[in-house]
Amino acid sequence: MPETSFFTHLECGWCGRKYDPDKLWNLCPECGKPLLARYDLEKARKAITPEELSNREPTLWRYRELLPVRNEIFKLSLGEGYTPLIRASRLEKEVGHSPLFIKEEGLNPTGSFKARGLSLAVSRAYELGVKALSIPSAGNAACALSAYAALAGLEAHVYMPADVPKPFINECRVLGAQVHLIDGLITDCGKAARADLEKYGRFDVSTLKEPYRIEGKKTMGYELAEQLGCTLPDVIIYPTGGGTGLVGMWKAFDELEKLGWIGSKRPRMVTVQSEGCAPLVRAFREGKEFAESWPNARTIADGLRVPAAIGDFLILRALRESGGTAVAVPDSEILQATYLLGRTTGIWPAPEGGATLAAFIRLKKDGWVKENESVVLFNTGNGAKYSRVWD
Numbered sequence: 001m002p003e004t005s006f007f008t009h010l011e012c013g014w015c016g017r018k019y020d021p022d023k024l025w026n027l028c029p030e031c032g033k034p035l036l037a038r039y040d041l042e043k044a045r046k047a048i049t050p051e052e053l054s055n056r057e058p059t060l061w062r063y064r065e066l067l068p069v070r071n072e073i074f075k076l077s078l079g080e081g082y083t084p085l086i087r088a089s090r091l092e093k094e095v096g097h098s099p100l101f102i103k104e105e106g107l108n109p110t111g112s113f114k115a116r117g118l119s120l121a122v123s124r125a126y127e128l129g130v131k132a133l134s135i136p137s138a139g140n141a142a143c144a145l146s147a148y149a150a151l152a153g154l155e156a157h158v159y160m161p162a163d164v165p166k167p168f169i170n171e172c173r174v175l176g177a178q179v180h181l182i183d184g185l186i187t188d189c190g191k192a193a194r195a196d197l198e199k200y201g202r203f204d205v206s207t208l209k210e211p212y213r214i215e216g217k218k219t220m221g222y223e224l225a226e227q228l229g230c231t232l233p234d235v236i237i238y239p240t241g242g243g244t245g246l247v248g249m250w251k252a253f254d255e256l257e258k259l260g261w262i263g264s265k266r267p268r269m270v271t272v273q274s275e276g277c278a279p280l281v282r283a284f285r286e287g288k289e290f291a292e293s294w295p296n297a298r299t300i301a302d303g304l305r306v307p308a309a310i311g312d313f314l315i316l317r318a319l320r321e322s323g324g325t326a327v328a329v330p331d332s333e334i335l336q337a338t339y340l341l342g343r344t345t346g347i348w349p350a351p352e353g354g355a356t357l358a359a360f361i362r363l364k365k366d367g368w369v370k371e372n373e374s375v376v377l378f379n380t381g382n383g384a385k386y387s388r389v390w391d
């Protein structure tokens, strides 16, 4: 099997130190910040064009040259990525703005965009010889890890808050994972998972604590460019927990420009969080480089219940460099917007998806989003498993 990837090395997103791409890494051993994958984009630019991609498989693996997996036999695919970008024309009439698009991530394997990241992280761990994987999760990441570990035949240990809705637990168990339920928040799950890592020799695939989940999620940026004919929207509204998708897309846009597929124009990136857990919104407003941990985090949007994000400085940088902003919305508006999104589009959104619409409505009212600007809302997951929200 010829190697197709142009992956060259890992680089710390904070201190810039470089690391061997074919060893197993978590955070930068020097400064404890996330490592990012780098590619030979000069070579890639000569080797591939967007036209050549058009006939490839409809998954994120169509961008294999810009992904870190070396040998195709380690590629774990359940059909993730290449999700539709839907023009929401009935919603446009309802909110008085066009064009408005929904990136429908609920169609991914296991019902959320976590499949993108875990497809890459598990493929790469598999390629580097890992046997057992561990993750703290609010639900969706646990399901995605369970699925790709099952596909590869690896051991998966998922740590979820004890109050996670039952359908998430059921899915992980059917997919053969060991489920650990922890009294507390995702940060407490992280602590419990860490305590077992060394003891049992498991590899930690917490988001941004290993370098490849972001590579899976960056493909959302590649897809937007491809689906919009090598252009990008004016505004992207993204429900931000750990921020992997937002940072990933921002990285993708730089890669795309170096590949010569797009120009220098960038979308304004918007983070939306719940008023019950808005550490990044607070840090953005206060002009800080890092976000302080949010006490007593509460929201119906489980994926946004992240009191502290290890990639906070990367998220805040992307928001500022793009001329974007950060918005906190109350859960009551999230819920209303979730129903509005559902009844005007036919998509059953996760509340995180509803949050992007709630943020849009505010930004439109404030005049921050101008007439005729193209806006992409990310519905990051399917709503079906959030049983507590609908009961």
Ligand SMILES: *Cc1c(COP(=O)(O)O)cnc(C)c1O
Binding pocket: 112, 114, 140, 141, 207, 239, 240, 241, 242, 243, 244, 245, 246, 303, 304, 350, 352, 353, 380, 381
């Ligand atoms: C995890 C998750 C998020 C947050 O994603 P990040 O990229 O970590 O910020 C948003 N929505 C859903 C449905 C999620 O599962």
